[in-house]
Amino acid sequence: MYVCSCFGVTEAQVRQHAEDGACTPRQIASACKAGTDCGGCVRRIQALLGRGACPRRELIERRPPVLARLDDAA
Numbered sequence: 001m002y003v004c005s006c007f008g009v010t011e012a013q014v015r016q017h018a019e020d021g022a023c024t025p026r027q028i029a030s031a032c033k034a035g036t037d038c039g040g041c042v043r044r045i046q047a048l049l050g051r052g053a054c055p056r057r058e059l060i061e062r063r064p065p066v067l068a069r070l071d072d073a074a
């Protein structure tokens, strides 16, 4: 299924880029140009990223805030 018809980018390709570390629509655009022409696919890309396509995002969100870790060290 195509996510970006301007550049022929599929949902599977977006997922693969997300797995490779692209966690934002801008990073997806850098990887495959999706979202850089008409912009009509950006919301679909955001939705894909928000549905767990980016494993690193979950890891980042699970970490406690830096200040909390500093408080623990004190």
Ligand code: FES
Residues within 6 Å of the ligand: 003, 004, 005, 006, 007, 034, 035, 036, 037, 038, 039, 040, 041, 042
């Ligand atoms: S559909 Fe993706 S930039 Fe147009």
